[in-house]
Amino acid sequence: MDGRSARFCRLVFAGHLWPILCLARIAVTLAGAMLYFIEQCLNGIQLGMLLFLLAAGLTLIFGIMDLVNLAHGSLYMIGAYFAATFAALTGSFIAGAVLALVATLLVGMAVEVIAIRRLYGRDHLDHVLGTFGLILFFNELVRLIWGPAGMTLPLPNQMLTAVQVLPGVYYPAYRIVIIATTLVVALLLYLLVMRTRIGMLIRAGASNREMVSALGINIKLLYTLVFGLGAALAGFAGLMQAPILTVQIGMGENILILAFVVIIIGGIGSIRGAFVASIIVGLIDTVGRAFIPDILRLFLSNNAASTLGPSLSSMMIYMLMAAILVFRPEGLFPAASK
Amino acid sequence: MTAWLTPRNAVAVVLVALLALLPFYASVTGNYFLMSMFTRILILAMAAVSLNLIMGFGGMVSFGHAAYIGIGGYVVGILAKEGIGSGFVQWPLALAVSGLFALGVGALSLRTRGVYFIMITLAFAQMVYYVAIGLDRYGGDDGLTIHKRSTFDGVIDLSNRTLFYYLCFALLLAMVYLVWRIVNSRFGMVIQGARSNDRRMRAIGFATFRYKLTCFVIAGVMCGLAGALLANHTNFVSPAMMHWTRSGDLIVMAVLGGMGSAFGPVIGAIAFLLLEEGLSRVTEYTNIILGPLLLLVALYARGGIDGLLARVHRG
Numbered sequence: 001m002d003g004r005s006a007r008f009c010r011l012v013f014a015g016h017l018w019p020i021l022c023l024a025r026i027a028v029t030l031a032g033a034m035l036y037f038i039e040q041c042l043n044g045i046q047l048g049m050l051l052f053l054l055a056a057g058l059t060l061i062f063g064i065m066d067l068v069n070l071a072h073g074s075l076y077m078i079g080a081y082f083a084a085t086f087a088a089l090t091g092s093f094i095a096g097a098v099l100a101l102v103a104t105l106l107v108g109m110a111v112e113v114i115a116i117r118r119l120y121g122r123d124h125l126d127h128v129l130g131t132f133g134l135i136l137f138f139n140e141l142v143r144l145i146w147g148p149a150g151m152t153l154p155l156p157n158q159m160l161t162a163v164q165v166l167p168g169v170y171y172p173a174y175r176i177v178i179i180a181t182t183l184v185v186a187l188l189l190y191l192l193v194m195r196t197r198i199g200m201l202i203r204a205g206a207s208n209r210e211m212v213s214a215l216g217i218n219i220k221l222l223y224t225l226v227f228g229l230g231a232a233l234a235g236f237a238g239l240m241q242a243p244i245l246t247v248q249i250g251m252g253e254n255i256l257i258l259a260f261v262v263i264i265i266g267g268i269g270s271i272r273g274a275f276v277a278s279i280i281v282g283l284i285d286t287v288g289r290a291f292i293p294d295i296l297r298l299f300l301s302n303n304a305a306s307t308l309g310p311s312l313s314s315m316m317i318y319m320l321m322a323a324i325l326v327f328r329p330e331g332l333f334p335a336a337s338k
Numbered sequence: 339m340t341a342w343l344t345p346r347n348a349v350a351v352v353l354v355a356l357l358a359l360l361p362f363y364a365s366v367t368g369n370y371f372l373m374s375m376f377t378r379i380l381i382l383a384m385a386a387v388s389l390n391l392i393m394g395f396g397g398m399v400s401f402g403h404a405a406y407i408g409i410g411g412y413v414v415g416i417l418a419k420e421g422i423g424s425g426f427v428q429w430p431l432a433l434a435v436s437g438l439f440a441l442g443v444g445a446l447s448l449r450t451r452g453v454y455f456i457m458i459t460l461a462f463a464q465m466v467y468y469v470a471i472g473l474d475r476y477g478g479d480d481g482l483t484i485h486k487r488s489t490f491d492g493v494i495d496l497s498n499r500t501l502f503y504y505l506c507f508a509l510l511l512a513m514v515y516l517v518w519r520i521v522n523s524r525f526g527m528v529i530q531g532a533r534s535n536d537r538r539m540r541a542i543g544f545a546t547f548r549y550k551l552t553c554f555v556i557a558g559v560m561c562g563l564a565g566a567l568l569a570n571h572t573n574f575v576s577p578a579m580m581h582w583t584r585s586g587d588l589i590v591m592a593v594l595g596g597m598g599s600a601f602g603p604v605i606g607a608i609a610f611l612l613l614e615e616g617l618s619r620v621t622e623y624t625n626i627i628l629g630p631l632l633l634l635v636a637l638y639a640r641g642g643i644d645g646l647l648a649r650v651h652r653g
C-alpha cells in the first residue's frame with residue numbers, strides 16, 4: 001500500500017493538486033492507523049475473554065477450596081486436544097466442541113477425586129508441588145497419546161469470513177464468535193453463582209465450609225463440581241483458542257501465567273475483578289505489542305527501537321501489575337476478606 | 339553414639355567426600371561426562387540452597403527463582419559478547435544485577451503474602467523470560483553462545499574442567515555454610531520467627547519486612563552467582579534457563595531434599611537430577627513417572643529425604 005500511494009503522490013506532484021492530495025493521503029494513513037487500532041482493540045478484548053475463562057475458574061477454585069491450581073493450564077490444553085480429536089472424528093466443529101467440553105469436565109472431576117481432593121487444607125507449597133507434578137504428568141501423557149507434533153482444528157467454512165463490525169472495519173467472524181460466546185458464558189456464570197441454589201451453596205462454602213457441611217450439604221461433591229466447572233471453563237477457553245493457534249504441548253502454560261497476572265490485578269477470589277482485569281490485561285498486552293515499537297521509533301533510533309520494542313511491550317502488563325501492587329496490594333476488587 | 343553422628347550428618351559427610359573424590363574417579367576412568375553432569379548438579383544445588391534460605395527458613399515460596407539464574411547468566415553472556423571477558427567485572431556485576439532485581443521484586447511481592455507471593459514471583463520471572471526472548475541482539479529465543487569463559491588472570495583458569503568443578507564444589511560448600519550461619523544468627527531467628535508468626539514478630543518490635551527483604555536479596559545474589567557459573571559451565575545462555583519450569587524444578591529440589599536443613603537441598607538436587615537422568619535412560623516419557631512422584635512427595639513426604647533421615651535417627 002505504501003509503495004502504491006508513494007507512486008500516486010509522485011504522479012500528483014506533477015500536477016498542481018499535490019497539497020490537497022497529500023493531505024488526503026495523510027488522512028487515509030491516519031484512518032488506516034485508526035482501523036488498525038480498532039482491530040487491535042478487538043484482538044485485545046478477545047484475548048481478555050480467553051483470559052477471563054481461565055481466571056474465573058482459577059479464582060473460583062481458589063476462593064472456594066483455597067487451592068492454588070497450577071495444572072489449570074493443562075485442562076486448557078486437554079480441552080483443545082479433545083476438541084481437535086472429536087472434531088476430526090465427528091466431522092463437525094460444534095459437535096467436537098461440545099464433546100470436548102463434556103470430556104474436559106469429566107477429566108477435571110476425575111483429577112479432583114484422584115489427586116486434588118487430598119491437597120485441600122494443606123500448605124500452599126504442597127499445592128504448588130503437587131499441581132506442578134500434575135502439569136509434568138499431563139504434558140507427557142498428551143505426548144504419549146497424541147504424539148509430539150501439534151494438531152490443528154480447522155474451522156467450518158461459514159466462520160472463515162470477515163464481518164463488517166463498523167463501516168469499513170472488517171473483523172474475522174470466528175473471533176467475534178469467541179467474544180460473544182465468552183460474554184454469554186460470563187453471564188451464565190454470574191447467574192449460576194448469584195441466582196441459583198447451587199451458586200448459593202458455592203458462595204456459602206466459600207465463606208464457611210464447616211457450617212455448610214454441618215447443614216447437611218455434601219461438601220465433597222460440591223467441591224468436585226466446582227473443580228469440574230473450573231476445568232470445563234479452562235477447556236472451553238482451550239477449544240475456542242485452538243483454531244487460532246496450533247494445538248500443542250504446553251500451550252496452556254504461558255496463558256496460565258497471564259491468568260495469574262489477571263487474578264493478582266483483579267483480586268483473588270473475585271469473579272468481577274477477574275472480568276475487569278482480563279479485559280485490561282488483554283487490551284494492554286495486545287495494543288502494547290502492536291504500537292510500542294512504533295511509538296519508540298518516534299523517540300529513538302530505528303535500531304534501538306526494534307531492539308527495545310519487543311522486550312518493553314512484553315513487560316507492559318507486569319509493570320501494570322507492579323503498579324497495582326504498590327497502590328492496592330489486594331487487587332482492584334478484593335474479595336471480602338475471610 | 340556420639341551426638342553429632344546422626345544418619346543425617348553421616349549422609350552429608352559421605353556425600354561431600356564422594357563429591358570431593360569425583361574428579362579423581364573421572365580422571366582414572368576418563369568418564370568426563372560424569373564430571374560435567376555433576377558440575378551442573380553442584381551449580382543447581384547452589385540455586386536450590388539459596389531458594390531454601392527464603393522458602394524453607396523464611397516461608398517465602400518464590401516461584402521465580404530461576405530468573406536469578408538467568409540474570410546472572412545473561413550478565414556474563416552479554417558482557418562476553420561486548421568484549422568484556424574479565425571475571426572480575428562479569429561476576430560482581432552479575433551478583434549486583436541479581437541483587438537489584440531481587441530488591442525490586444522483593445519490595446513489591448513482600449507487601450503480599452501466601453498465594454499472591456507465589457503468583458507475583460512467578461509473574462516477574464516470566465517478565466524477565468520474555469525480556470530475554472526480546473533481546474534480538476543477544477540471540478533472542480535461540481540464546482547466546484559464550485565463546486570464552488570468564489578470565490581470572492593469575493587466579494584460576496576456568497577452562498580447566500577439574501578446576502572449574504572444584505570451584506563450584508567450594509562455592510557450594512561456602513554457600514551451605516553461609517546459609518547455616520545466617521539461619522542460626524539473630525537475623526535468621528527473626529526470619530524464622532516471621533515465618534511462623536509474622537504479626538507476633540512485629541508486635542515484639544521487629545520490622546520483619548526489612549529482615550525478609552534483606553533475606554530475599556541475599557538469596558537472589560546467591561542464585562545469581564549460580565547463574566554466572568552455569569553460563570560458564572555450558573558456554574551458553576538462553577531464555578530456557580529461566581523458563582518457569584526451571585523455577586519449579588528448584589522448588590522440587592529443595593522440598594525433595596528437605597527444607598529443614600541447610601544441606602538438604604544439596605541432597606535434593608543430586609537426587610532429583612540423578613532421578614531425571616536415570617529415568618530418561620529407562621523411558622522416553624520420564625515425566626509420566628516424575629509428575630505423580632512429585633504429587634506423592636507433596637502428599638506424604640514433605641520432610642524430604644533429610645526428614646526421612648532425621649526420622650530414622652529418632653527411630
